[in-house]
Each structure stands twice: as C-alpha cells, then as structure tokens.
Amino acid sequence: MKPPIGPTTRLCMSLAARPGTFGSRFHNHLYDALGLDFVYKAFTTTDLEGAVRGIRALGIRGCAVSMPFKEDVIPLLDGLRDSAAAIDSVNTIVNDEGTLLGYNTDYSAVRTLVEPLARAPFLLRGSGGMAKATATALVDAGFVEGVIVARNEAKGRSLATALGCGWQAEAEALTAPMLVNVTPLGMTGADAEALAFTRTQVEAAEAVIDVVAKPVETPLLRLARALGKPVVTGAEIAKLQALEQFVLYTGVRPTEAQVAAAESYALAT
Template sequence: MLTLCGSLSLHPVPTGAAMHLAAYRALGLPFTYVPFAVTDLEGALRGMRALGIRGLGVSMPFKQQVLPLLDAVDPVAARIGAVNTLVNDGGRITGHNTDWMGAVQALEEITTLAGRRVLLLGAGGAARAVAFGLRERGAVVTLANRDRAKAERLAAEVDATPAGLDEETFRGDHAILVNATSRGMAGVAPGSPVPEGVLRPGQVVMDIVYKPLRTELFDAAQRAGATAIHGGRMLLYQAAAQFQLYTGRPAPLAAMDEALRTQLG
C-alpha cells in the first residue's frame, strides 16, 4: 500500500516534493508526496484524516493558524508557538516544528552559536522557530521587525532583545545575521531587508528564503566579504527531520541534497 505525504501551501512549489520523493526512492519506501494548494485549512485537515494522509508540511501563512485545529502539539512546537509539520497517527494529528532544527543545522555547518550575538529579522512563524533554535544553542539574540510591537512580544517570549528595522540596529556588533522574513522571495517581496553597506567581512549571513536561491541579501553578503548561507540549507535539514517523523527512518541526506540542488539550480 502506498503511503501519502504532502504539503499545505497557498502557492505550492515542487522543491519539498522533490526532496521527499528522492528520499523515498533512495530507501525503496512505498511512500509518495503531493503538494496541495489550500485555501480552506480546516477542510484540508478533515481531508488528511479522511484520506489517511500520513504527513503534511505546513507553509506560511498557516504555521500558527493551524494550531487550534490539531489534536496535539509536540512540546517543542508548543514552546515555539508554530508548526511546520503534521503527522497523522490513525486520525490523530500532531503538530511538530522542524524549522528550528533546519536553521540550527544550517548555521552550525559554518559556525558555533553559543555566546554569539545574532541579529534575527522577522517576528512570524519562521522567526519564532529560528529564535527558539538560536536560544537553545545559547546565542544572544536581537530580534528586529518592521512592526516593533511584534518584535517586543516575541522577544519577551524567547528572552531576546527587541529592535526596529533601522540602520543603527544593522550596524550593531552582531557576528551573525539571519533573515526570517519573506523579503527577497520571488513573486512575494523582492529586494533585501538589509540596507546597503551595513554588512561586513567576517559576519555570517543566512537568508532562509530559498526562491531564488541567490537572493539580493545573499549576494550583498558575498560582496561584503561575509559568509553567506542560502535558504536551501535550512530547507534541506528541516525536510530531513520531517522525513524521519513520517517514516521512522533516518533521512538519506545525499539523495535529498541532490534533488534540492537540481530543483533550485
């Protein structure tokens, strides 16, 4: 019997499906993966139960909206206050968060986090997960958002320092900068969330946007002599954690990484 997994998104992209399908093929598992375009979130969860769909990834803007519709929420996801992964066990749907693991692993490929000063941009569901992961690893986080009140609320929850998106904030002594907003995403919010000229050599800059892979922020970081991390790295590691939740098997990272690179170019 074929086991179905998939993703819930307003505008599905094939990237996640390509990684999961490659992983299923690599291990010879009887699974398949389908991206679903969703406008009725409650109806989608009824369908998940009725069709016996094993797992679903959750994209913006549903990562917080879905919480009251679930039967259970993993304790870590509950602390974060957002989910990106749903697992169906016999009709009981549990929400998990693998975004934080993806962000931490992508950064720790390059640098250590304990004691490092990090400027995190954003205050939505993705930013919540990244902030949690950074604090779990002992980073000192400044959380900046265009709506400062949102930054203040999230900062209070994760023990971070709130800030606005002004040039003074960007010129602070931060070893790492992470963009967890949608700014830079093709077809959504083009441009860079960071003013020109504030990045510097020696910084680590990660943009969680992966479409396009080379965002304006990514290119600006490279021009400035910073170490740039594209959003595909976080995407890979969060998908690997999802794979393990869906299948109970360690993810074949090499196969998933190859599929990701083929999709994103």
C-alpha cells in the same frame, strides 16, 4: 524502484501561501530512490480548517506547514511534540491513524547550522512561526543580545519578550554582527529584488542568515558573499528540515549520499 501509485500508496503534502517545488522534488526523489510507496504534493488553501480535516479524513500521512499557517494550524491539531510546543509553531503534521500531532523541524535545522558560527548579537527580521523557530534556535545555541525587527508590534514584542530580546519596528539605523532574514524579502515573485538589510548593515555584519529557500541565492546572500561574509542559506535549512520530515513520515533515514542527490534534484529547477 518505487511501486506504481495505487490504493496502498501513502500521500504526504505541504500547505503554503506560495507553494514551491523543493519539498515535492526532495521527497519524491527519495521515495523513488528507496522504493517507498509514497507520493508528495504541494498545496495552498484559503480554508485551513477544511484542509486539516482533509488530512485526517483521507489518511494523509504527513503535511509540511509553511507561512502563514504555522501558528494558525495549532488549534486544529490533537497535540504538539516538544519541538513545536516550546515555541508555539508547527511546520510538520504527522497523522498517526487519525491523530494529528505537530512538530517543528525548522528549529532543529537552524540549531544545527548555526553551531559553527561565533556567538554574537543579532538582528532578526520577522515575527511569524519561522521567526519563532529561528530566534529560539539562536538563543538556545547561545546567541545573546538579539533584536527582533517586526512592524507588527504585538507579535514582535511578544517574541522579543519571550526570548529576552529587544524589539524595533524598523532597524535600518542599527547594525549587528549577525543579520537574520525571516521574511519573504528576496523570495521568488514580487519580493525577488528586495534586500532585507541595507548594504551598510551587511558590511558591518560578521555573518548572514537568510531563510528564503528559493531562489537559493537571494539579493541578501549575493551581497553577503560578495563582501566575504559567512552565510547560512535557506536551501540548507530547507534540506535539513525536510530530511527530518521525511524520517517522521516514513520511518526511514536516507544515507548522506541519497540526501545530497535529493537536494541536488530539488534545486535543479
């Protein structure tokens, strides 16, 4: 049983433009299961620099970083580990006695989940920090002839050039064996009913990846499943990246059963 919250309790947190419940429920469930004197809370901010100063000043142990802060947070940190430095994107901050180090557990999660899929050309929508991690994981895993689809030409072209991919501002007329959505399309809220790719594109694809974690079944994933396509879900990515964050923060690696129970609890609402 986790000790009651007190002066020795260590705080972990997340920063996102649109805070969700998955991380808080996942981490807090594991703290309870393992009897760890930690607590986790989700936040948003309009003052990223001030928030990072707070992490340092208050001794907050760790912070998950989500859209749109994954790149902007980098100059505010003391250093980057290889996982983040290689792609200039941070999704995890670890506070080691006042030294803030950036990591990227999105990359390792995506890399693990795409290993069983057949190597093939891909269309990837997005150009932000998560898109960098996802596209880099695909290329490093042997997926070739990728096309980055991004309306932001500067960011889209930059990512495409770095990875040896093509770039298009729009891609409704294109098809590829693998479709990858790394945008908020399909996410709970204003974009909940948006389809990241057309039905024709999904019909022509052999596999679909959607990084949106909530809802678990986005319109894109529902369509892909209905058409019999293999999928990688945002919930799967969220679980694996959150697990590695948990280990970085606590130094404890839960059992598979404990992780499965935490995931089920996190997705229950």
